[in-house]
Amino acid sequence: MTWMKFAVWLFGFYTLYYAAIIFWDQLRSKRAHTQQDKHELTFVEDIEPIRSHIEESAANDTGSSIASSGGVSLKQMFNLAREEVIEYTRAVSF
Structure with a gap:
């Protein structure tokens, strides 16, 4: 067996393997759509804005050398x- 034949066979096996996995996943997802019990995960955060102290500190600038x-x-x-x-x-x- 040459390296070319080996590579072709290996490519063929991987192609069949991944095609079978994709087919199996599609088959399972079709069965999941027929079920009435669907779960959806949601996150809700209650974020309240706070007043920033940057404006106040800018007004009280002490002449810092930081530009x-x-x-x-x-x-x-x-x-x-x-x-x-x-x-x-x-x-x-430089």
């Missing part, structure tokens, strides 16, 4: 390192 906090792209990070805006502990190759 913004959040994610930056890699290019922006290198630009910030070049301008010595951020503190880094190892050498960064």
Whole structure:
């Protein structure tokens, strides 16, 4: 038996195997639709909005040196390192 024949037979067995599983699953799902007892899982969360303290803290700004906090792209990070805006502990190759 050559490798090509082996591969073809293996592909054929896998195809038949998965076709049989799909057929069996379809057959079972048709039987499940005929039953009257259907279960549906639902989740309900009662979420109430809360007032954010960000506006209040922005009004009480004490002149912090932080311009913004959040994610930056890699290019922006290198630009910030070049301008010595951020503190880094190892050498960064530009």
